[in-house]
Amino acid sequence: IGDLNGLKLVNDAFGHHVGDELLRKAAEIIKSCCRKEDIVARWGGDEFIVLLPQTSQEEAKKITKRIAAFQDAPAEPIKPSISLGYATKEKADENICEIVKSAENWMYRRKLFEGKSQRHAIISSLEQTLWEIAQETKKHVERIKEISRKIAEAIGLSEKEIEELELLARLHDIGMITVPREILNKEGPLTPEEWKIVKRHVEAGYRIAQSSYELAPIAEAILHHHERWDGKGYPQGLKGEEIPLLSRILAIADAYEVMTAGRPYRRAVSREEAVEEIRRNAGTQFDPHLVEVFLKVVSDI
Known part of the structure; x- marks a missing residue:
């Protein structure tokens, strides 16, 4: 599960058409980090879900790291950043909804942990854009x-x-x-x-x-x-x-x-x-x- 940071700020400041473009950019990069058999979908307003068939926890961790790296990709008006969480279904009788909930909870914990640094990064990105223009x-x-x-x-x-x-x-x-x-x-x-x-x-x-x-x-x-x-x-x-x-x-x-x-x-x-x-x-x-x-x-x- 991934939550796109700063979307409300972009929507409020630049309009929803710019926010939609940021979402499209995020979706493109997430898909580029995944494999052909993986499924990427929108999951609510500023969230994405990625389903990784036949994937170990270690491999899921690697894919998560690849997706997280996209915050370094250049973009306007701000660089995109995302908070990520993952969980693995290891047994046939495990409830998939519970797995999704575990990934979501992990994502929110990461968001709380990274929150201040992410907000500073967004402000710095805005400031850099201001200096450039x-x-x-x-x-x-x-x-x-x-x-x-x-x-x-x-x-x-x-x-x-x-x-x-x-x-x-x-x-x-x-x-x-x-x-x-x-x-x-x-x-x-x-x-x-x-x-x-x-x-x-x-x-x-x-x-x-x-x-x-x-x-x-x-x-x-x-x-x-x-x-x-x-x-x-x-x-x-x-x-x-x-x-x-x-x-x-x-x-x-x-x-x-x-x-x-x-x-x-x-x-x-x-x-x-x-x-x-x-x-x-x-x-x-x-x-x-x-x-x-x-x-x-x-x-x-």
């Missing part, structure tokens, strides 16, 4: 984390809140992986309709985060990281302290890093120019109190 780099993310932490420490956030803020710095734009490549790679200006599609990345990011145990605490902050203090941001036009605190901190850190590091489409400016730009937008784009804090800690960055 967007103008983000590891250096950019580390700089945002550093700036965000300085602000957070200065206002007395707890270590748990700072950890969530650093996770937000890594994955605030995770919804960008749902934006069509042709729009992200377009050299000229975006049309109004294309811009609407890009802006939806915050909602896609929210859905991805809500589907992940590790990311759920920062889902709201992902949704609102493009809001503005004056209420002219998106997606909900929140203003002032209606905007999550972590989103307000990130907005300053991200803006400063982008301005000082530059982008292919925008020249870098000096630290002094970037600081002045943030100061000028206090009370409109940015939380004025957090800007004051940023101005005090920026010399240490």
Whole structure:
């Protein structure tokens, strides 16, 4: 028995048509790992069953290992991974339903044991996809984390809140992986309709985060990281302290890093120019109190 990990996340973020494609990919690889006489079938929403006639427990174990290895196969939007369990019918009078139940129980035990590492692998896969398609780099993310932490420490956030803020710095734009490549790679200006599609990345990011145990605490902050203090941001036009605190901190850190590091489409400016730009937008784009804090800690960055 095999249970495909991350299917709910893919369905919620990208739609069921992408989830169906992930299922098809998993089925193809499972079949490629089995023999001609083996039977592979769908077994519920995200589960597969493989019947292995005339197979010893040792051989079943080898086939299980071959199937498990398919999580290293490249795929978009995430690499597939599967939790597996097996059981062997050794006597004629054994109930096949009990054998299936034993395999299923073993699979669920493996899923619990592997759960955290599998979830981390899914998040890492999403993050890698983000780095590949967007103008983000590891250096950019580390700089945002550093700036965000300085602000957070200065206002007395707890270590748990700072950890969530650093996770937000890594994955605030995770919804960008749902934006069509042709729009992200377009050299000229975006049309109004294309811009609407890009802006939806915050909602896609929210859905991805809500589907992940590790990311759920920062889902709201992902949704609102493009809001503005004056209420002219998106997606909900929140203003002032209606905007999550972590989103307000990130907005300053991200803006400063982008301005000082530059982008292919925008020249870098000096630290002094970037600081002045943030100061000028206090009370409109940015939380004025957090800007004051940023101005005090920026010399240490």
